[in-house]
Amino acid sequence: MEGLKLANAELMVYIHPSKSGNKLKAICRELSSLLFQYDETFDGVLLAFDVTVKSKGAKILAGLNPYFGVKVEASLLLFNPKPNSLVEGKIVKISPETIHVIVLGFSAAVVTDIDIREEFKYKKRNGEDCFVSSSHKRHVLKVGTMLRLQVESFDEEVMHIAGSLLPANTGCVKWLEKQSEEASHMDRDDHKRRKIA
Known part of the structure; x- marks a missing residue:
C-alpha cells in the first residue's frame, strides 16, 4: 500500500526529571503521545516507532521546570497518502x-x-x-x-x-x-x- 513510509530520525526528547529513573520508558511515553496524530515535523501520521538512546548524557534545560533532553535515534512508520497514491x-x-x-x-x-x-x-x-x-x-x-x-x-x-x-x-x-x-x-x-x- 502506498502512503506508508519508514523514516529514520535523530530526535531530542525532553523528559521531566521525575522520570529520569527509567529514561527509555519515559522516552517511549513521550513518543507515544504523538501516535495517530499528524505531525508536520515528520510529514505524516506516526503509526509506530522503535527507539535507540544515542548517548548516555543529557542536556538540562533551564526554566521553571528543568527538563532534560535526551538524543535518540528512531525508526518511524508514517502514514501520509499523497494525491493519486x-x-x-x-x-x-x-x-x-x-x-x-x-x-x-x-x-x-x-x-x-x-x-x-x-x-x-x-x-x-x-x-x-x-x-x-x-x-x-x-x-x-x-x-x-x-x-x-x-x-x-x-x-x-x-x-x-x-x-x-x-x-x-x-x-x-x-x-x-x-x-x-x-x-x-x-x-x-x-x-x-x-x-x-
Missing part, C-alpha cells in the same frame, strides 16, 4: 451515493458516486447494499470487502481521505490480485509458446 481499507458502509471505508483501522475514507466508475452499478443482493461491475459479475463491492482506492485528498486534521474508484487498478483487492495472477500466467504461457515456435 493507492490505499487499501475495509468497506464499512454502502449507500447508492457513497462507499465508506476504514483505512488502517483509524482513517476514514469516502468514495462518492461521481468518483465511482460507470461499470459499477448499485444493487441490493440478499438484502445487502453493494456495487457490482457490469463487465465482470464477480467484481462485487460490499460491506467487509477490502477495497483499493485512489487518494484524491487527505485531510490531516481529521484523518479523512476523499477517494476515487475511477482508475482501472482500483476496486476489490482480491479480485484485482486474481486478475493480476491470471494475466501473469497468460504472459508466461505466451512466452513459452514463442520459445517453442
Whole structure:
C-alpha cells in the first residue's frame, strides 16, 4: 500500500526529571503521545516507532521546570497518502451515493458516486447494499470487502481521505490480485509458446 513510509530520525526528547529513573520508558511515553496524530515535523501520521538512546548524557534545560533532553535515534512508520497514491481499507458502509471505508483501522475514507466508475452499478443482493461491475459479475463491492482506492485528498486534521474508484487498478483487492495472477500466467504461457515456435 502506498502512503506508508519508514523514516529514520535523530530526535531530542525532553523528559521531566521525575522520570529520569527509567529514561527509555519515559522516552517511549513521550513518543507515544504523538501516535495517530499528524505531525508536520515528520510529514505524516506516526503509526509506530522503535527507539535507540544515542548517548548516555543529557542536556538540562533551564526554566521553571528543568527538563532534560535526551538524543535518540528512531525508526518511524508514517502514514501520509499523497494525491493519486493507492490505499487499501475495509468497506464499512454502502449507500447508492457513497462507499465508506476504514483505512488502517483509524482513517476514514469516502468514495462518492461521481468518483465511482460507470461499470459499477448499485444493487441490493440478499438484502445487502453493494456495487457490482457490469463487465465482470464477480467484481462485487460490499460491506467487509477490502477495497483499493485512489487518494484524491487527505485531510490531516481529521484523518479523512476523499477517494476515487475511477482508475482501472482500483476496486476489490482480491479480485484485482486474481486478475493480476491470471494475466501473469497468460504472459508466461505466451512466452513459452514463442520459445517453442
